[in-house]
Amino acid sequence: MSKPSSASRPEATVAPVTPLGYAPAVMATYARQDVVFERGEGSWLIATDGQRYLDFASGVAVNALGHAHPLLVKALTDQAAKLWHTSNLYRVAGQERLAERLVAATFADRVFFCNSGAEACEGAFKAARRYHYVAGHPERWRIVTFKGAFHGRTLATLAAGGNEKYLEGFGPASDGFDQVAFGDHRALEAAVGPETAAIMIEPVQGEGGVRTVPGPCLRGLRDLCDRHGLLLIFDEVQCGMGRTGKLFAHEWAGITPDLMAVAKGIGGGFPLGAVLATERAAIGMTAGTHGSTFGGNPLAMAVGNAVLDVMLEDGFLEAVQLKALRLKQGLEGLKDQFPSVVEAIRGHGLLMGIKLKPNAAEVVRAAASTEHLLLVGAGDNVARVLPPLIVEDHEIGDALSRLARVFARFDATLLKS
Numbered sequence: 001m002s003k004p005s006s007a008s009r010p011e012a013t014v015a016p017v018t019p020l021g022y023a024p025a026v027m028a029t030y031a032r033q034d035v036v037f038e039r040g041e042g043s044w045l046i047a048t049d050g051q052r053y054l055d056f057a058s059g060v061a062v063n064a065l066g067h068a069h070p071l072l073v074k075a076l077t078d079q080a081a082k083l084w085h086t087s088n089l090y091r092v093a094g095q096e097r098l099a100e101r102l103v104a105a106t107f108a109d110r111v112f113f114c115n116s117g118a119e120a121c122e123g124a125f126k127a128a129r130r131y132h133y134v135a136g137h138p139e140r141w142r143i144v145t146f147k148g149a150f151h152g153r154t155l156a157t158l159a160a161g162g163n164e165k166y167l168e169g170f171g172p173a174s175d176g177f178d179q180v181a182f183g184d185h186r187a188l189e190a191a192v193g194p195e196t197a198a199i200m201i202e203p204v205q206g207e208g209g210v211r212t213v214p215g216p217c218l219r220g221l222r223d224l225c226d227r228h229g230l231l232l233i234f235d236e237v238q239c240g241m242g243r244t245g246k247l248f249a250h251e252w253a254g255i256t257p258d259l260m261a262v263a264k265g266i267g268g269g270f271p272l273g274a275v276l277a278t279e280r281a282a283i284g285m286t287a288g289t290h291g292s293t294f295g296g297n298p299l300a301m302a303v304g305n306a307v308l309d310v311m312l313e314d315g316f317l318e319a320v321q322l323k324a325l326r327l328k329q330g331l332e333g334l335k336d337q338f339p340s341v342v343e344a345i346r347g348h349g350l351l352m353g354i355k356l357k358p359n360a361a362e363v364v365r366a367a368a369s370t371e372h373l374l375l376v377g378a379g380d381n382v383a384r385v386l387p388p389l390i391v392e393d394h395e396i397g398d399a400l401s402r403l404a405r406v407f408a409r410f411d412a413t414l415l416k417s
């Protein structure tokens, strides 16, 4: 199709590229909902038509502290008036401070800052390969991953995730990843060979359908890595930063990884990612081996430090655990109330999934359009429930009432057919 001049393209006759392509100038890579938000306050988003939406999507687990949190707004605007960007040619004070605080709060000894989850995962792959390279084993460069995983949309992270639908049409998948079925211990042992560098897993699978890896399995992975001299990489881009009621989800299992990818909630809505590593796992990452122009710039660091100020406050994570319990009990109640709609409730903390019998994408759309409740779809016909960590008890109750009305509608249609 040739590009018509804008004069011959009056608004009403523009044929969208897809049925959901509202503005053809924006590449149609997302199936967006037809709503534009203008403002946010805590757990609420306000659309351009003034309608209020209860936000249990949190920008896909990004707005951990909700919208327009006063401390984050202040941190960002104060920094914005001083200095935005210097590059990594110089020391960045906010980076040193945030890295030291992350080191103090976790297993890690070293932190590399980037801008997104995919970049954090790529940084972890590179660190794992480099570790074996400097240890005299350049042949150890392959990484074992799990079916249903999601690690991002760059070529390497797509190969790591192994989702056929996302890989289609982009040429051969990047080499270096060996995928095994989730929970297949025999396949896992068989996948580890003389070329294996690391095993990578999300302690709670997010996009893949909200599947929690049981603690004994995470401990088993730690043992397996130790027995074979492999590095264990956790992708806590979605399940980390307080989402499960601990700063990081693996803390529930009582073991630690060698490398960890972090993003989403760490910037509270400002693009920020990080690779956390033990001193040993970071051994190959010397000057010149890796970089990012924007990674760890003063704006991102100001917000990252403010997010951590809030999350490390006494009682913050305990409050998340209590809210999570309330949400989980409510969701289990809905499952009992609507057995023809809800198949199972899964997840951990405020990263919950409702496995549905009707089409999950339709339920997510209906919740937004009829009840102004925002949820996120996931694999395996699951609707994700991801409130901000600052959600209030009455807002959880409100969301459950809205969900009950959505389910009642789907229940009625099922009964009729």
Ligand SMILES: *Cc1c(COP(=O)(O)O)cnc(C)c1O
Pocket: 115, 116, 117, 118, 119, 121, 150, 151, 152, 153, 202, 206, 207, 235, 236, 237, 238, 239, 263, 264
């Ligand atoms: C979202 C996500 C990513 C990718 O993050 P981007 O910022 O979109 O690149 C990687 N891993 C997990 C577990 C995620 O949920």
